[in-house]
Amino acid sequence: APARIKRDTTPIYDGSQVNGKTYDYVIAGGGLTGVVLASRLSEDTGRSVLVIEAGYNEEDNSDVSDASKYQNAFGTWIDWAYQTVPQASADNQPQTMRSGRALGGSTTINGMAFSKPHSFQIDALEQLGNTGLNWDSLEQYMRRAETFHAPSSSQYAAGVTYTSSCHGTSGPISVQFDPNAAPTDLEHTFNSTVLDLGLPYATDLTCGNPAGAAPIANTRNGQQRIDAYTGYLVGKSRPNLTILSGANVGKVILSSDATPVATGLEFRDETNHLYSVSAKLEVIMATGSIKTPVILQQSGIGPTSVLENAGVTQKVNLPIGLNLIDQVTTTTDWTFSANRGGGQPITWPRFEDLVSGSDATNLRNMLQNDLASYAQAAVTAGAAETASGLQTVLEIQRDWILNRSAAVSESFDYSFSTTLGYDSWFLLPFGRGSIQIQDNQAYDGNFSIDPRYLSNPFDRLASGATTRFTNTVSDASPLSGDLRGRTAPGTDLSGTASLEDWAEWVQNNYRSNWHPIGTAAMMSRELGGVVDSRNRVYGVSNLRIVDASTLPFQVSAHLMSVLYGLSERASDLIKADHAGSSTSSSSSAGPSSTSSVSQSMTSRTISTSSAGPSATATTGPIHPNGDTTKCVDVKDNNIANGALLQ
Numbered sequence: 001a002p003a004r005i006k007r008d009t010t011p012i013y014d015g016s017q018v019n020g021k022t023y024d025y026v027i028a029g030g031g032l033t034g035v036v037l038a039s040r041l042s043e044d045t046g047r048s049v050l051v052i053e054a055g056y057n058e059e060d061n062s063d064v065s066d067a068s069k070y071q072n073a074f075g076t077w078i079d080w081a082y083q084t085v086p087q088a089s090a091d092n093q094p095q096t097m098r099s100g101r102a103l104g105g106s107t108t109i110n111g112m113a114f115s116k117p118h119s120f121q122i123d124a125l126e127q128l129g130n131t132g133l134n135w136d137s138l139e140q141y142m143r144r145a146e147t148f149h150a151p152s153s154s155q156y157a158a159g160v161t162y163t164s165s166c167h168g169t170s171g172p173i174s175v176q177f178d179p180n181a182a183p184t185d186l187e188h189t190f191n192s193t194v195l196d197l198g199l200p201y202a203t204d205l206t207c208g209n210p211a212g213a214a215p216i217a218n219t220r221n222g223q224q225r226i227d228a229y230t231g232y233l234v235g236k237s238r239p240n241l242t243i244l245s246g247a248n249v250g251k252v253i254l255s256s257d258a259t260p261v262a263t264g265l266e267f268r269d270e271t272n273h274l275y276s277v278s279a280k281l282e283v284i285m286a287t288g289s290i291k292t293p294v295i296l297q298q299s300g301i302g303p304t305s306v307l308e309n310a311g312v313t314q315k316v317n318l319p320i321g322l323n324l325i326d327q328v329t330t331t332t333d334w335t336f337s338a339n340r341g342g343g344q345p346i347t348w349p350r351f352e353d354l355v356s357g358s359d360a361t362n363l364r365n366m367l368q369n370d371l372a373s374y375a376q377a378a379v380t381a382g383a384a385e386t387a388s389g390l391q392t393v394l395e396i397q398r399d400w401i402l403n404r405s406a407a408v409s410e411s412f413d414y415s416f417s418t419t420l421g422y423d424s425w426f427l428l429p430f431g432r433g434s435i436q437i438q439d440n441q442a443y444d445g446n447f448s449i450d451p452r453y454l455s456n457p458f459d460r461l462a463s464g465a466t467t468r469f470t471n472t473v474s475d476a477s478p479l480s481g482d483l484r485g486r487t488a489p490g491t492d493l494s495g496t497a498s499l500e501d502w503a504e505w506v507q508n509n510y511r512s513n514w515h516p517i518g519t520a521a522m523m524s525r526e527l528g529g530v531v532d533s534r535n536r537v538y539g540v541s542n543l544r545i546v547d548a549s550t551l552p553f554q555v556s557a558h559l560m561s562v563l564y565g566l567s568e569r570a571s572d573l574i575k576a577d578h579a580g581s582s583t584s585s586s587s588s589a590g591p592s593s594t595s596s597v598s599q600s601m602t603s604r605t606i607s608t609s610s611a612g613p614s615a616t617a618t619t620g621p622i623h624p625n626g627d628t629t630k631c632v633d634v635k636d637n638n639i640a641n642g643a644l645l646q
């Protein structure tokens with residue numbers, strides 16, 4: 001067996017150890033949300049829980065645990081590095097979407113920034129048909145995930161601000177300002193510059209009003225990254241929790257009832273054996289915004305045209321894989337006249353900060369007149385189910401931008417040596433994309449990811465305005481006095497150039513913001529929703545989705561806080577829904593009877609194998625030193641060999 005066996009929540013690697021067994025809860029994916037659910041649901045010692053995760057325990061990987069090594073893991077084995085299709089409205093090139101493949105999921109490779117949206121953005125979840133889901137109810141779950149460490153007295157004296165009542169005090173995820181950093185000259189200069197430009201100051205980015213300039217805390221404890229797995233499971237003794245790592249889920253097993261019942265999962269372990277497990281109470285999907293739609297479409301839950309083209313028999317017609325929303329990021333750079341110290345000032349400009357005069361009039365008119373055509377364009381592109389449903393959501397986004405002074409962009413600024421850089425993105429795209437399987441191969445098949453970056457005319461100009469604003473800041477005093485010149489974009493693009501010119505630069509110089517959401521949206525069925533307010537998939541029994549795919553729109557925040565809150569909330573809902581149910585008897589008593597496994601296997605189409613080992617099986621671990629090519633579960637859509645794709 002691989003030597004990476006750890007502590008009490010020991011992952012196992014051999015799928016035959018769970019094959020044919022029944023667990024109360026079977027969770028696909030052990031990323032941010034999967035790990036929260038595994039931890040909370042296994043608190044109930046009478047319930048058996050299985051998590052199936054494609055990646056491994058990366059506690060010993062310093063690229064994960066060392067908080068200063070952000071980006072080192074990009075392009076390595078633990079980055080899925082999903083490839084989009086060439087982006088027709090941008091530069092016609094594919095984009096790489098970073099995503100973590102490990103216990104802890106994307107929290108093992110992410111930027112650790114911890115912020116919360118506007119309270120009215122979370123209240124809008126209720127407006128979309130999710131009764132009872134609003135800022136007040138979710139905020140307590142966001143706090144339940146968090147333990148906040150106040151800044152040191154010297155940090156406080158140097159100007160770090162916070163509001164302790166907005167934070168949690170006893171949750172699994174430690175949130176802290178970098179203990180080795182206090183605001184530098186640069187940060188003071190930067191903040192006074194943006195305040196002079198009229199931006200407000202946000203004392204704390206977790207209080208429900210993040211617009212303006214603010215300090216940002218991270219999910220860290222000292223120099224250690226606190227990812228979801230480290231926070232929620234490492235060191236916990238949970239005999240009723242089984243974690244199978246290195247295994248790819250391919251399908252949800254569904255009964256042939258008129259309303260299909262999710263009875264388990266089919267998966268392939270690290271040695272390519274094909275196996276299945278049963279869920280007595282529920283199957284929970286937590287494989288993230290890209291893979292959740294792929295797995296569900298392969299299982300027969302999805303849009304008619306997508307499943308027909310792929311040759312998959314449809315069991316439930318749902319807009320799974322539609323409504324994909326990600327943002328685009330640009331990087332702009334300046335040179336300092338002298339080293340001004342490191343630092344990470346962050347700004348969240350509003351519409352009124354980004355544009356004025358005819359630009360503001362033009363953009364406002366677009367939002368006032370063109371939402372119906374935006375919604376229709378998404379339907380035509382196969383990215384929305386109905387124009388009326390999407391328009392309802394877009395009208396809510398318009399209200400945030402034009403009437404509620406929402407933060408519409410984020411600018412994450414950094415300085416090192418003599419460079420000042422800004423990573424900036426327009427937060428609230430009106431465009432929508434899709435994820436579609438291309439064949440009926442659940443393990444070695446192809447799927448297309450098309451975020452349709454910059455296809456929406458408003459997104460395009462708002463992205464231009466977002467990037468141009470970094471120039472406005474750099475040109476303003478006192479910051480301008482410290483800068484020698486701009487290195488990206490080149491000076492042929494002047495600060496007063498039109499939004500159109502800046503948008504064109506963005507089209508050729510952007511990257512994915514790596515925040516895909518929306519592909520199984522939580523909202524009423526009529527609006528294009530896939531799950532209800534309790535995370536239950538419409539038209540299927542015993543199946544929930546609890547991951548980033550359920551967010552129906554982007555918000556003015558990094559996503560972790562919301563996802564920790566939503567998965568904490570879901571764990572309570574699931575526990576409550578099964579409070580009276582009896583427990584699974586076979587989970588700890590070895591494989592369930594062969595006959596029940598065979599029955600579930602014959603009720604679905606399976607080309608590669610019958611129950612039990614597949615013909616291509618080999619043995620031995622595949623990570624980190626083994627033959628990683630064995631773990632390729634979707635052709636051309638991941639890295640399995642550790643090579644850098646870009």
Ligand SMILES: Cc1cc2nc3c(=O)[nH]c(=O)nc-3n(C[C@H](O)[C@H](O)[C@H](O)COP(=O)(O)OP(=O)(O)OC[C@H]3O[C@@H](n4cnc5c(N)ncnc54)[C@H](O)[C@@H]3O)c2cc1C
Nearest residue numbers: 029031032033054105106110111112113249548558559560
């Ligand atoms: C590079 C990067 C930087 C980011 N920076 C920040 C930040 O600073 N702050 C912030 O708040 N958010 C940030 N995010 C976003 C945040 O990390 C994600 O939104 C969040 O982790 C999504 O949670 P999830 O549970 O939906 O998916 P994930 O956490 O990605 O988990 C999905 C899990 O499913 C597994 N999986 C996939 N397919 C299968 C399969 N077939 N079988 C079994 N398992 C499978 C994956 O390996 C993964 O472990 C960043 C994301 C990235 C990629």
